[in-house]
Amino acid sequence: MALAIHFHEQSQPAPESSLRDEALAGLSCSPKWLSPKFFYDRRGSELFEKICQQPEYYLTRTEEGILREAVDDIARLSGPGIDLIEFGSGASRKVRLLLEALRPISYLGIDISEDFLLSSTQRLAADYPWLEVHAACSDFSQRLDLPEDFHSAHPLAFYPGSSIGNFTPAQARRFLGELHDLLPPGGGALIGVDLVKDRTTLEAAYNDRARATAAFNLNVLQRIRDELDSDIDPSRFEHHAFFNDAECRIEMHLVATEAQDVRIEGQSFHFAEGESLHTENSYKYSLESFCALARSAGFDCIGRWLDDDELFSVHYLQR
Numbered sequence: 001m002a003l004a005i006h007f008h009e010q011s012q013p014a015p016e017s018s019l020r021d022e023a024l025a026g027l028s029c030s031p032k033w034l035s036p037k038f039f040y041d042r043r044g045s046e047l048f049e050k051i052c053q054q055p056e057y058y059l060t061r062t063e064e065g066i067l068r069e070a071v072d073d074i075a076r077l078s079g080p081g082i083d084l085i086e087f088g089s090g091a092s093r094k095v096r097l098l099l100e101a102l103r104p105i106s107y108l109g110i111d112i113s114e115d116f117l118l119s120s121t122q123r124l125a126a127d128y129p130w131l132e133v134h135a136a137c138s139d140f141s142q143r144l145d146l147p148e149d150f151h152s153a154h155p156l157a158f159y160p161g162s163s164i165g166n167f168t169p170a171q172a173r174r175f176l177g178e179l180h181d182l183l184p185p186g187g188g189a190l191i192g193v194d195l196v197k198d199r200t201t202l203e204a205a206y207n208d209r210a211r212a213t214a215a216f217n218l219n220v221l222q223r224i225r226d227e228l229d230s231d232i233d234p235s236r237f238e239h240h241a242f243f244n245d246a247e248c249r250i251e252m253h254l255v256a257t258e259a260q261d262v263r264i265e266g267q268s269f270h271f272a273e274g275e276s277l278h279t280e281n282s283y284k285y286s287l288e289s290f291c292a293l294a295r296s297a298g299f300d301c302i303g304r305w306l307d308d309d310e311l312f313s314v315h316y317l318q319r
Helices: 014-029 043-052 058-078 096-102 114-127 169-182 200-205 211-225 287-298
Strands: 007-010 082-085 107-110 132-137 155-159 188-194 237-244 250-256 260-264 267-271 277-281 300-306 310-318
Touching: 014 211, 014 260, 043 114, 043 211, 058 096, 058 188, 058 200, 058 300, 058 310, 082 096, 096 114, 107 114, 114 132, 155 169, 169 287, 200 250, 211 237, 211 250, 211 277, 260 277, 287 300, 287 310
Parallel strands: 007 132, 082 107, 082 155, 107 132, 155 188
Antiparallel strands: 188 310, 237 250, 250 277, 260 267, 300 310
């Protein structure tokens, strides 16, 4: 018997159509770039789940540990009768740590990877038969919006994984401002934030020995080859990730191992040997700098939890 998932059609362009536009625009720039949102097709989402299992990648297990310890406090702050909205829901694993304690009336998962989103929300619907489950495929990095046919009087937004670090600080301020405007007075947001720490720990997390992150990064080139009219060859690029002290961010790049011309949708792009395609930033915050960012968007920081080693933080913001 099929499970009833409330799937909401979004008015935004399909992610596949914007891949073409942004690939052509990004590779025309100097330096070349591509948005990290295109990591997350089904294969990319599966590879990210593999990254989360690597010993060097502390972020996922640390955030999950914080949520386990803090879940009763989170439930007290949110109050009863909430609708839980998860941005970048992925496998919807962390949200399971909240569902039993918060007992929301409904859950809305929002993600850019439609196939992965539907499979994960179907599993939630099967495992929590008392929960009304909704799904919306959306690129919220462009415009933060909720489906017109989804209504909530008491929402709690959940944005885990330190994905807010993929935005520049100005973009993160815009995202938080739009989130503030979506929420009613007293509405809450629960956000995972990675913290500034030593370079060795940071760089190891994005250069795991199993090369799961390298495969994840290179998969975006495979998407271009598979989904667009392109002869780009992922085997002629290599993964490179490092901590940029001046910008306080991890940068991920794909570096050309040889000089080459790449064709995409009838256009040609030249890569010199050693030239890189910048695919992701992951900004790291101090506790003070993130709270200042949240306050600038109109939020009060009313709850904050850390692990014992102060690697990661979870913040409860209230409009």
